[in-house]
Structure formats: C-alpha cells, structure tokens
Amino acid sequence: MPSPFKFRIDLKRLILLLSIFIAIITFINTIYASYNVQREIIINDTLESNRVYAAKLAYSTEQFLLSSQQQLAYSAKTLQDKMDDDAVLTAETERLLMQNNNFNSVFVVRNDGTMLSFHPTSIPLKGVKIRSAGSIEAIELKKPIISDPYVSSVNNYVIVQSYPIFSADKRYLGYVGGSFYLEKENILNSILGEHYHRDSSYLYVVDKHKRLIYHPNRVGEIITNNSVIDTVIKSKSGADRVVNSKGVDMLAGYAYIPISGWGVVAQKPVSITLAELNSQIKKVIINTVPLAILTLIFIWFCTYLISQPLGKLASAVEDLDSHFINDRIRSIRSWYFEADRIKQALLSGMNLVNQRINKLNLDSLTDPMTKLYNRRGLKVMITELQKNHKSFSIIAIDIDHFKRINDNFGHDMGDKVIQLVAKLMTDSFRGADVLCRAGGEEFLMLLPETDLKAAAFLAERLRANTELSEMPDNVHNITISLGLSFWSVDSEATIEESLSLADKALYSAKNQGRNRVVVADNLTN
Template identity: 50%
Template sequence: MWTKPVLRMNLRRLIVLVAFASALISLVNTFYASYKVQRQLLINTTLESNHAYASKLASTAEDFLQSARQQLAYSADRLPGHMADGDMLADEAQRLRLQTNSFNSVLIVNAQGKVLGVSPETLGLKNRQLDSPGARHALQERRPLISEPYVSTAGNLVVFISHPIIDKGGRYLGYVGGSIYLKQKSILFSMLGHHYYRDGSYLYVVDQSRRLLYHPDPERLGDQVGANTMIDAIIARGEAGSARMVNSVGVDMLAGYAVMPSTGWGIVAQRPTAMTLAPLNQLMVDTVWHSLPIALLSLPFIWWLARLISRPLGQLAESASRMDRHGTAEHIGAIRAWYLEASQIKKALLLGLSLLQRKIGKLKFDVQTDPLTGLSNRRGMAAALEAWQAQARPFSVVAIDIDHFKQVNDQRGHAVGDEVILRLAQLMRACSRDADVLCRNGGDEFLMLLPDASLDAAVRVAERLRARVAEADIPGAGAVTVSLGVVASAQEAVDAAAILHAADEALYEAKKKGRNCVGVANAHEHLLIDNA
C-alpha cells in the first residue's frame, strides 16, 4: 500500500533554522523597541527646537517693533516747534526712513489728517488728506499705536506704526508714523525670511484676524487661515508652545509657536514629521545591513558542524532569543564555545549587539549634547541632577551668563558670538574637574554642576572662571565678561528646580550689581552677593 511520504527536517537543518530564526526575531524586537524610543525622542526634540526658534523670532520681531516705536517717539519730541517748517518736516521724514531702514515710508500728519511731510516723496501724498484705516485710527486714538494690517490705497498689505505729536502745553498737533509693507521688501520681511527652509520646514505669521502676514509663498500673504487649533490657542489665549498637527495640505507637521506681546501676532515654525524621522530610519537600515553579513557568514559553519555543536549552539540560540534583555552580552560571553564555529557565532552575536548598542549610545549622546560647544544640554543636566538627588549626593551650581551678549551678536556678528560661546566653554573645562557636569542651558546661559563641592569651593571656581574670561583675548569680540550665580545644595533632599532657581536669582543679583561679578546664594536662605 502506497503511503504519502512525510517531509521531515533533519536535526542539522533544524538547528540552523532555529538559531537563525531566534537571532532574527530578537534583533527585530530590539530594533523595533529602539526605534520606538528614539522616534519619540526625535519628535520631542524637534517640537522643543521649533518652539524655541519661534520664541526667538517673536522676541526679535518684538524688539524691532519697539525700536521702531522709539524712533518715532524721538522724532515726535523734536517736531512740536516745527510743524510749519515744510523743509524741516521733509528732512525729518527722510531721516526716519533712511537712517535705519525700519520703515518703507514715513508720514508727518497734522491734527486734521493733512500730510505735512512724506518720504519717499514719490508717493505723492504731501498736502493730501489721508483716509486709510491706519491714519484714521491714529487720529482717533491720539496715542502710540501699531495698527492692524490693512490694504493701502496703493494695494500694499501695510502695518502702520504711529506716535502722537504733543506740544509743551499738552495740545495735540498730529502724529508721525511709519509704514511697513508686508508684501514687499522690508526689514521685518527680511528678518523673518532668514529662516532656512530645509527638509520641508517653513515659517509663517498670523495676526489676530487669522490673516497671514508672512508665508514662504508670497501668493498666500493676506489670506485668512481656516480652522486650526494651534492658531485658536494663539488668538484666543495668547499661548505659546508646540504641537503635532496636520497642515492645510494634509502633511503631518511638528510645530512650535510663540506670540508677540505688543501685536498679538503668532509666529509658527514647523517641520514635516517624515523629514524629522528620516535620519533615524536610515540609521536603522544601516545597522541592519552591517549586522546581516556577519549573521549570514556564520551559517555555513553551523550547517557542517551542527551534530557536534548542538549543545553550545542551543545555548547561543537561547541567548539570541533574549537579545533585547539586560545582561545578554554577559550571558553570551559565559558560554563555553570549545570549537571554532561556535566561537565565530558567539563573536558575531556579540559584535552585532555591540554595534547596536554603540548606535543607540551615539543617538543618546547626541540628544543630551549641545552641538556647538560639546557641553551637556538640558537633558544631560536633568539626568545628572536626577542621579545625584537619588543618591542624596551634595552638589553646587554655578549659573553663568555672558554680559551684553546680544550687543556682541548685533554689533560683531553671530560668527563672533559663536567664538565667544566656544571660548567660554573652553574656559569652563579648564576651570573644572572631570566629575563636574558642564551645561549650555540655551543661548548665552551656562551651568556648572559641581558634585561634592562646598559653597566656598564653588565660589572659588566661579571667581576663577570670571577672572579667566575677563582676561581672555577673543579676536573680534572686544572685552567680554560674565556674571555668575552660585548656590549649594544641602545633605537633605532639596528640589533641583529650587536650587536652579536660587542660582538664577544669585545671577540676577550679580547683574543688578553691575555684572562681571559673582552672586552667592543658599538653597534654604536669603540671597547674598559676593562682589568680585
């Protein structure tokens, strides 16, 4: 009687299959877990970065508007005795427009709304009665104003900034105002246009009427933005923050946003989620391709010597199935591989595991390190503080801020500002121990975390660093000084946030005392200042 043959797999092939499948499943599980963790870290970092960038741009634009208002206020103080001098008014309007390029046009208008002086004169507005929304609002309110954006008679999307002209007797004589064109070249447009539009990221600005004031697509300027929860938060509550959202064309974006206090305008910086995760995807692919050849090269040895190596091979297969667990490398290292093939498989598994751990370690290092200085960032600082507090380990904190750093950037350029930051990082390393944690907290703010250091020792470190910075020769930067705040924790548990806050308070007092000095505080006591 004929019977259907049963397909059976011999032990040698079964061992190869089991070993390979176990290793593959374990690696896939490890890769997947690592990918999920690093993916979320990248998303959170991008959201934080976009929020910080939007906040920085909002602060810069706010500073520009305040500077423009100060220029108009200064001019308004000069004009009360010259409202009948047409030549002087024309010269003043020309000076205001050309001196700083803050305005696209400048107007000097009397209390009846008649234009007495204008720059550029090609606008043809002199001696005309203005009836634009910005002009009417300025005459009605008779106070310093930044108008809502409106379309001018020339078809430009305009923001009008004005300041009243008041004589010594308190009589309203008119106003001086400057317009900023949002659809043409202007200093505000250029300031926002410095954003680097890479990887699909872009920046846009909306006003309180949901109108687009800035967008990389000029055709969209002036459009009304539809339903958007992030813009609702900006308009209704004046909030700043970050969020993951889908934009108007269906692209998943990671957005950060901030609000300009004087105008209520919202600045939004966003980047596609897919582009944020692309480097991680490529890293995982590279890791697989580097690990795969080693695994494949091990198979011939396993195939030919399976009968002799069943026991050690079984041990290696068991270890491979647990590659995602703690202590796997030590377990593999303890297996007695008494023949060459088992030794090769053992080395292959250890090499693959080591490669994966190095790749993940590099990602973790990058996430916790400031790319410019190589110092720890906020995550690195938080990890160190958490570990020390868990051990009840005493430490001291030195908060550092570069004095007048904004002037260095504004007057000498950001390249010189970066050199100042790098030089300060070098001096911090020179004044610290190997166990100290040096952090860049953002911008020109730095921290030195000194484990097992008393308050007196920390003050000496701070004073030494202050002196070294004051003596340093930084090409192109001129004289650079720092202000420092010092605080020490106690043996009993003290909240890290309270200690950092005390260090900031000490730093603030040092700045109030004239900068280039060290402020000293205690986490439990009132603030003291040690002038350098």
C-alpha cells in the first residue's frame, strides 16, 4: 500500500514550475547580460576618452614648457655679456615677465646664488643670496631644468623653470628663471584647469616624486598608493581602472610629459560613470513587469492544456508495440517518472537499430579488402561533390600485368598487391580526395579543387612510389598505369563523359607500354 505521506509532484505542477523557472532565469540572464555589455562599453569609452584628454593636456603642457624654455634661452643669450649691467638685467626680467605672462615671477641669479634682478619689484629680493632647492639645483646642474616643487623664500609654493647663462668663452655666469606659483593663477594653471570638472571628471598632475603639483584641492600632497601614478611616472601613457588614495573607484587616463617628468591624470568616478546605466536598467525592469505578468498567465494556461495529453501518454506508453508514440516520446523531457521509463527503453532500442543501420550503410559503400570506396560509394561522393559545386580531377589506375601475378603467385598474393597499392594511394593523397576500388585491379580517384597539372604531378609521384615499393615475397616490383581527365562545374561535359575520358587515357597509357601517366588533354583523335 503506498504511503499516504509520500509526496509526488504531478505533471501539471512540474511543467508550471519549470516554465516559471526558465522564464525568470531567462529574464535575469537577459538583463544581466545586457547590463554587463553596456557597462563594459561605457567603461571602455570613458577610459579611452580620459586617455585622449590626458594626452591632449600633456601635449599642450609640453608645448607651453618648451615655449617658456625658448624664451628663457633667448634671455640667457641676451644677458651673457650684460651680467654687470643692472639696467639691462632689470629691463630684460621686466620684459620677460610682461611679454606673455607665462610666469608669476622672473629673475636672474648669479653663479654664487645672489639675486641680481627680480620682477615683480614689489618683492624685495634683489641682492639677496638665494638658497632655495630650485636655485641650488640650477647652479649645480648648469643646464635647463624644471625644479621639483618647493616653498620659496617668500612662502610661495613654486616650481622654477631656469636656463643657464654662459659667457662667450663658456664660463658659467648664473641662470635666468621664471617661477610658477602652484597655488595662484598663471597660464600653466589655466591650461590644466580649462576643462576642470568636466561631467564630474577632474584632472591632476604629479611630479616624478608622486607629489601633486596640480589638483583641485590637494596640491603638495604625496600619493604613495595609486597604481596609475606609479605607472605614469615611469614614462608610460595609457588608461586603467584604479582605486585612488581616498578609496574611490576611478576610471583614469594618463599621459607622461617628457620635458618635466610630470604625469597628467584625467579621471572620473566609476559610480558617476555608471549612474545613468543603472537608472536605465531600473526603468527597463519596471517597464517589463506588466509583460512578465502576462507571460506568467500564458504559461499557466499552456500548462493546463499540456498536462492532460501528457498524463494520458504516461499510462499509454507501456504498450511498446504502438506505432504512434515515437514522435511524442522524443519531445518529452526525461525528468518525469513515466517519461523516463518509456524514453530510456525506446531510445535504447532506437540507438541499437541506428548503429546497425549505419554499419550496414558503411559496409555497402566500401570495399572490404582495401577499405576504399566501392562503386556505390563513388556514386555517393560524386553526388556530394556536385551538390557542393566542386570541380575535380579524375585519375583512373590499373595494376600492370596483374593477371600474371594471379597466375604465377596465386590469388592470395594478388590480394596483397591490391592492398599494397591501396595503402600507397591512401598515404599519397589528402583526406578530402575520394579513393575508390572500381573492381579487380582497377582503381579510381577524384581530387576536388585540383587542376590537371597538379593531378598529373600527384599521379606521377604515385606511379614512381609504386614502382620503387618492395613487393611481398618473391613478387618483383610492380607498376601501374594512370589516365587523367578533369570535370568542371562550368563544363558542358557530363561526369560520365569525364570518367570515360580518364578510362581512355588509361588504355592509352597501357598501349604506350604501361608504367606511365597519360592526361586526356594530351590524347589526339
């Protein structure tokens, strides 16, 4: 007696639950896949946009610094024999400062560090011995430099660009320089800040020591835990996703400035980048709810319709002699108890029958001795080549003096010779070529997409290999004769006519003394 407490899910509930599960999984997968694809596109586009933006700003900054260096170089040449002329020094520093307002201040410093001239004159530094990091570096290196940021003698956070002054006899006299106040307005800040806060993006610049020399509010801070900064100061440019020193997930593009060793980084928070996408996905989900409800109602209705015929089928399939259940059983999923019993029994029998039919079909198409196609198999392959619109060369082969081998050594030896020739054919040609034993000692080959010239070369190679091959027992080396023709999909000739031409070429080869290759095109009427 069946236990009253044993739960057994019925077919109707199973179909309903399965359909709902599939619908939900499909919906979730569609939304998830769509979100991921759009997310990757937006992230990649933002990374590329930031990379291009950073590269553009880096190029503009590079050009600005080169221009400033050229101006300083001009002044250095002007002052090379005027270092003792106070009026000239004053006029030149004033001119350089007022020329295009590149610098916040301009100055000339002697080789002992003494300030010879300084503009603006509102800062009284003339005659003062300068011991700042930038001045010491310029005097020691005696070459054009852009200093690291430092606090000047008047408490400005500055970067100094300087150019050495040499006399006509190459003596180092000092340098002319200009300063950029990092925390005040100047052209450099204008270049970097022109597009600041572009759609929640922002830009910053670091020097080779990872110090921020331009930032909306963190100038002077050294950043030690940012992979993008670590990369850009190694003279590299590109784009990457990075969590910045404040723990914010960013999409950053970066570019290196060779003249100064600085790195420009343009970045945008990932959360801001994806905010619009998240909003759109929510709208999609909300707009899909009505359709989802209609879909569930439709699934319930279909479940009701399907359950009755499947229930009847479950009790009817015990009759394996029925001729009407094969198509239905193939459509039943095997997780049902009743369906699984019938499906396994029927599919097992069907598989066995199919295997036997396939074996019989293969046996009917191949020659048992050589495993090559027989004439029936040849017809099947010709039909396949025609269906695929493929032209092919035809090689007809006959073993020379085969009757003599049978008469002198017996039919068993003749069979071995046939098998050996078949093996030589198999080893010498491609897997796509059709190899056939036409009967007795005659063979036929179809070479798809192979012209007569190439086929003749392959035929000659097979002929030579056969002649040089060692024969079994006391049989002397055998030879073969080969006749070639070609059938094209564009030809007016039929395949039968092309096969006949190959046969004629074969007989011509035999008439000419055997052990040779004759091409049908070379036959004369």
